[in-house]
Amino acid sequence: MKVKDMIRENNRLREQLTPSNRSYLEDMILALRDSPVDALRTEELLLEAAKLLLQAQEKGKSAQEIFGEDPESYFQQIISSAPVRPPRSKLNYYLMIPWAALTCLFGILSIGGLIMLWSSGTAGIFGQISLFTLIAVGAGSVILVEMLMKWLSSLSEDDKPYPKPFDIKRLGSYIVIAIIAVFAGRYLDTLLPVIPISPWVSLALFIVGVVGLKFIFFKK
Structure with missing residues (x-):
């Protein structure tokens, strides 16, 4: 799936979230897109998070219960281990x-x-x-x-x-x-x-x- 396709799919999934869960996911999006992680990997991670959050929401769980209180902290380990752009x-x-x-x-x-x-x-x-x-x-x-x-x-x-x-x-x-x-x-x-x-x-x-x-x- 291309980056634009993943962004559109993420948008579609976001529309199905509650306002609080949507706001949490949007904070995650801002945090990861501002990181040095490769654009394709970024959208893959965000799409996985959106799907996971939607599944949890259907079971009555909130974003904080799944990812923790801080949207940025969830991705810290992923950011450190994900492939980044070459230094040059x-x-x-x-x-x-x-x-x-x-x-x-x-x-x-x-x-x-x-x-x-x-x-x-x-x-x-x-x-x-x-x-x-x-x-x-x-x-x-x-x-x-x-x-x-x-x-x-x-x-x-x-x-x-x-x-x-x-x-x-x-x-x-x-x-x-x-x-x-x-x-x-x-x-x-x-x-x-x-x-x-x-x-x-x-x-x-x-x-x-x-x-x-x-x-x-x-x-x-």
Whole structure:
């Protein structure tokens, strides 16, 4: 069963619980999902707990009688013994994002450059790249993915976003950061050198990037 399927099944079982048992299970969910336990294992444990609680409820027992007074303490031993994410997984994650973004960039440069070579005899704008562009694509891809992940984490378990109040301070900080980035980008773009690059070199870098993604980041 996939993670989303288990979440939906957990939601279905929760609807059959009494308010006090449901509240207890929700505290368990928060405790375990905030732990370093692997996402798949997390949902397996939560689904097992929901089924066990529902069976106990049918016999007239409460969540406290089954799991104890503290929802977090029930999972402490499980958390310590359950498989967790490898220590280097975050490093690999933050290396993979700019690697993939730059791979796509060189792919675009190679395709555009080869088409321009075939049609006009010169690669044109696809035959050069600014050092600032390389930095911006690498760093910007991490920021963009992090923003996307934060937005996804704000989704409810039924895939509908939670309504959130308008935060004028956060909006103001985003605007300030955007203005600083624009002015810094204009300055750095003129300061940093532009590197000539053949479409064939871009193609070679694209192939290296794809191979690296497969054998470094997506290896089993």
